[in-house]
Amino acid sequence: MGNKRRVTRRDFVKAAAVAAVAGGAKPVLGAPAILSGPNPGSTVHYGFIGTGTEGCNLLRHLTTIPEGRCIATCDIYPPNLKKGVETIGSNPQTYTGSPFEYRKMLERKDLDAVLIATPLNLHAQMVIDSLNAGKHVFVEKTMYFKEEEGGLIQKAAQANPKQVLQIGLQRRSSILYNVAMQMVHKGALGKVMFVRAQWHRNNSWRRPVRDPKFERLINWRMYREYSGGLMAELASHQVDIANWAFGSEPISVMGTGGIDYWKDGREVCDNIEVIFEYPEGRKMLYSSILYNAHFQYNEQIMGDQGTLIITIGKGMYYREAAAKVTNGKAKENWWAGATVTEHAVQKGIPLFPDGTEGGKQGFLDRELLYAKRWLASMGIYEYEEPHDPYWSELSNFMASIRDGKPIACPMEIGMADARAVIYGNRAIDTGTRVFWPKKEA
Amino acid sequence: MIEPPLADERIGLFNFLPFMRLLVRLSLLLLLPLATNPPMRAADSLVRYEASHQAMGTVFTVAAYGSDSAYLEEVTHEVFQVIDQLDDQMSNYKPTSELSSINRDAAAHPVIVEPGLFKLLQDSLQYSRDSGGDFDITVGPLMKAWGFFRGQGRLPSKEELAEALKRIGYQHITLNPATRTISFDEPGIEIDLGAIAKGYAVDQAVQVLRDNGITQALVSSGTSSIYALGSPPGADGWKISVRDPLDVNKAVCVVKLRNLSLSVSGDYEKFFKINGKTYAHIMDPHTGMPVENMLSTVVVSPSATDSDALSTSFFVEGPGRAGKYLRRHPNLTAVFFLPAPSGHAFRRITLKSSVTDLPPSSLVTIDCQ
Numbered sequence: 001m002g003n004k005r006r007v008t009r010r011d012f013v014k015a016a017a018v019a020a021v022a023g024g025a026k027p028v029l030g031a032p033a034i035l036s037g038p039n040p041g042s043t044v045h046y047g048f049i050g051t052g053t054e055g056c057n058l059l060r061h062l063t064t065i066p067e068g069r070c071i072a073t074c075d076i077y078p079p080n081l082k083k084g085v086e087t088i089g090s091n092p093q094t095y096t097g098s099p100f101e102y103r104k105m106l107e108r109k110d111l112d113a114v115l116i117a118t119p120l121n122l123h124a125q126m127v128i129d130s131l132n133a134g135k136h137v138f139v140e141k142t143m144y145f146k147e148e149e150g151g152l153i154q155k156a157a158q159a160n161p162k163q164v165l166q167i168g169l170q171r172r173s174s175i176l177y178n179v180a181m182q183m184v185h186k187g188a189l190g191k192v193m194f195v196r197a198q199w200h201r202n203n204s205w206r207r208p209v210r211d212p213k214f215e216r217l218i219n220w221r222m223y224r225e226y227s228g229g230l231m232a233e234l235a236s237h238q239v240d241i242a243n244w245a246f247g248s249e250p251i252s253v254m255g256t257g258g259i260d261y262w263k264d265g266r267e268v269c270d271n272i273e274v275i276f277e278y279p280e281g282r283k284m285l286y287s288s289i290l291y292n293a294h295f296q297y298n299e300q301i302m303g304d305q306g307t308l309i310i311t312i313g314k315g316m317y318y319r320e321a322a323a324k325v326t327n328g329k330a331k332e333n334w335w336a337g338a339t340v341t342e343h344a345v346q347k348g349i350p351l352f353p354d355g356t357e358g359g360k361q362g363f364l365d366r367e368l369l370y371a372k373r374w375l376a377s378m379g380i381y382e383y384e385e386p387h388d389p390y391w392s393e394l395s396n397f398m399a400s401i402r403d404g405k406p407i408a409c410p411m412e413i414g415m416a417d418a419r420a421v422i423y424g425n426r427a428i429d430t431g432t433r434v435f436w437p438k439k440e441a
Numbered sequence: 442m443i444e445p446p447l448a449d450e451r452i453g454l455f456n457f458l459p460f461m462r463l464l465v466r467l468s469l470l471l472l473l474p475l476a477t478n479p480p481m482r483a484a485d486s487l488v489r490y491e492a493s494h495q496a497m498g499t500v501f502t503v504a505a506y507g508s509d510s511a512y513l514e515e516v517t518h519e520v521f522q523v524i525d526q527l528d529d530q531m532s533n534y535k536p537t538s539e540l541s542s543i544n545r546d547a548a549a550h551p552v553i554v555e556p557g558l559f560k561l562l563q564d565s566l567q568y569s570r571d572s573g574g575d576f577d578i579t580v581g582p583l584m585k586a587w588g589f590f591r592g593q594g595r596l597p598s599k600e601e602l603a604e605a606l607k608r609i610g611y612q613h614i615t616l617n618p619a620t621r622t623i624s625f626d627e628p629g630i631e632i633d634l635g636a637i638a639k640g641y642a643v644d645q646a647v648q649v650l651r652d653n654g655i656t657q658a659l660v661s662s663g664t665s666s667i668y669a670l671g672s673p674p675g676a677d678g679w680k681i682s683v684r685d686p687l688d689v690n691k692a693v694c695v696v697k698l699r700n701l702s703l704s705v706s707g708d709y710e711k712f713f714k715i716n717g718k719t720y721a722h723i724m725d726p727h728t729g730m731p732v733e734n735m736l737s738t739v740v741v742s743p744s745a746t747d748s749d750a751l752s753t754s755f756f757v758e759g760p761g762r763a764g765k766y767l768r769r770h771p772n773l774t775a776v777f778f779l780p781a782p783s784g785h786a787f788r789r790i791t792l793k794s795s796v797t798d799l800p801p802s803s804l805v806t807i808d809c810q
Contacts, residue, residue, distance in 0.1 A: 057526070063555045063621075064539060089556040208515040208653050264511070313537060352536075373545065384536040386545070388529060 038404035047072035047105045050118035051084025059087040061391040067398040074102045106133035119220040124149035131156040138397045140168040142232040142421050143414035164400045167414030173393035176385045184245050189303025195242040195284040196300045199234040202293035222266040229268030230288040231424045239420040241299045242284040249416045250276040254433040261291045315351035352384050494521040496528040499663030506657040516653045520646045531638045544631045551622035568750045569611035576754035577726040581631035582608045594713030606729045640666040640749025666745045669698035678804045686736035686778045699804035702745035704752040707737035739776040760790045771796040
């Protein structure tokens with residue numbers, strides 16, 4: 001612990017009032033939305049619940065997706081409500097004042113869809129209410145907070161099968177990640193046995209709070225009443241990558257963690273170190289810390305023939321040094337000189353070119369670029385990530401509603417992810433190895 | 442535990458120079474911000490927090506005063522997050538950025554633009570119209586022809602230059618406010634916000650500071666633009682040294698600023714030499730050639746977006762045409778450093794807007810050797 005925590009944060013936190021972000025109440029039943037089924041060419045009218053930092057990030061991307069129009073926003077914290085309205089710029093009707101005000105929004109018949117970016121403990125009830133009100137739903141990861149909420153959401157989704165329910169794990173909408181996963185699943189890495197991932201930061205992970213009475217509302221991530229900590233907010237993205245690569249959920253998890261550096265009154269760990277075990281002995285080793293940022297965040301997928309190191313915007317492929325077995329009668333024919341494998345083994349091969357190809361300006365280069373883009377536009381060939389994955393996931397959401405496009409990150413993926421988060425935290429809290437329930441045959 | 446502010450508050454911009462090779466922009470400067478003799482008495486209850494962050498191919502620095510270092514750190518982190526978002530949006534290096542998407546698609550069909558970026562594009566076109574095209578965000582192909590994008594400088598052939606010039610001109614861009622869309626009238630047009638985005642990012646950073654109640658801070662985007670929010674303890678403004686355009690180790694002017702921004706464009710940061718002739722990175726969009734006969738320009742304005750764009754625009758225009766702009770636009774100060782006939786020194790010309798109605802909370806004094 002450095003001496004930079006000069007001010008007594010603990011006192012500050014003690015003084016903070018308990019924020020009114022409680023959930024729980026009866027579900028509402030609204031009229032079915034206009035767009036209960038695909039309707040190409042229409043505009044999706046949506047409402048947005050929770051216009052804080054992450055909510056406004058999504059809203060910013062939504063401003064450039066013309067297939068949807070924001071007609072309502074909802075937040076109980078007035079500065080965030082204002083920021084949300086300014087960000088989207090479509091003059092939405094606002095709902096504020098009480099944590100249940102969103103239900104009034106859900107009563108609107110002209111509302112097709114709801115996007116939810118609230119504190120984690122509020123997700124489940126809002127998703128269930130929105131589904132039961134006939135709305136399509138996008139909910140930020142982690143999908144839900146408590147184990148029992150998964151089944152309740154599933155039930156509501158099954159009762160409203162025509163509605164889209166998409167989870168905000170944006171890597172699922174990334175072309176780079178999809179290409180990486182094709183490499184994994186088509187054997188480019190050989191037998192994939194291990195994933196190592198980390199999300200390392202060197203800051204308090206707190207947001208600035210001017211008035212202590214809003215501490216728990218703004219820094220909800222720090223308090224167990226609302227938050228699953230680093231596991232729910234950061235690891236959730238990356239455990240999903242291991243699930244995707246291995247094609248399976250984990251079967252057990254063990255881990256540790258603690259509040260060992262930022263002793264500022266927070267209730268969630270400032271470091272977590274976890275091992276997820278998957279079928280057939282495959283494992284994921286994970287860490288998230290808040291006191292060193294050197295390794296930042298990425299996922300390293302390791303097979304017996306190669307490695308992928310991937311993160312948003314960049315993926316590198318490294319071959320394992322290969323041994324070749326032939327019959328003993330092969331003719332020996334050796335050449336001296338540099339080998340091409342050194343580059344592939346040590347320096348790696350980028351999945352996509354690093355940045356735009358703007359440095360080349362020849363006629364053929366430009367024609368080639370247009371040809372690549374033309375092929376990419378038809379889904380034949382992928383050579384770059386054309387949009388921010390946040391944008392892509394939101395665009396996919398609109399396309400699933402309007403055009404019936406497959407959901408980029410459906411409920412099942414979100415549930416598997418949420419289980420890993422919940423069991424991972426349980427393993428840390430109890431110091432025991434936590435096993436996934438046996439699946440019924 | 443409380444560390445008093447340093448007597449000499451040089452924000453070490455010299456230390457960031459190794460990062461500068463990534464810098465691709467039209468205007469560059471080297472600034473040395475200093476606080477004015479902060480008396481210990483006034484600083485007793487204050488703590489100074491300073492942090493830097495790489496983004497937009499440069500290093501952003503925030504230095505802020507407040508009573509709680511943890512709070513200052515949290516606010517500064519928020520500032521850097523906002524800057525990163527702008528980088529992700531406005532980079533022409535990242536294929537995922539909104540700007541790359543515009544450059545890819547706006548010739549084929551109108552592209553809807555995020556409101557903040559749309560406003561910045563509107564402002565950019567206004568600077569172009571006001572300067573008769575001396576400021577132009579479509580100079581990207583020219584920068585590439587001269588090798589200033591991801592590469593070493595090179596002398597383009599006449600054909601290459603003619604080809605690049607065909608795709609340059611802000612008139613190729615149409616903005617439709619009703620639909621908030623942008624379109625290009627032919628393929629090959631490319632927007633490069635290198636001459637304005639960092640200033641815009643500084644303004645957005647200052648807004649985050651203000652929103653969080655910070656009243657004494659300095660924000661700089663590498664050697665490009667700087668905004669002085671309030672003043673450091675015990676001083677009436679932030680002192681900023683502007684480097685001699687011919688000598689990196691010498692300060693040529695000291696500017697004292699409060700609630701104003703300052704930007705510099707210089708020919709000394711990014712250039713190459715062929716056959717003994719120096720070619721700098723600031724292009725005249727009309728001729729396709731690097732601007733000659735200007736060493737650097739300094740512009741002070743209430744907005745960093747404004748000063749960033751104008752320092753480039755004035756660099757191309759020179760004091761003559763820039764003077765006309767200053768007659769029509771209030772609250773600006775511009776300093777021009779021109780080569781002297783002898784070649785060993787320079788000429789300095791300072792111009793001010795005809796009209797100044799800055800609030801008393803703002804201050805600018807310029808003290809040159």
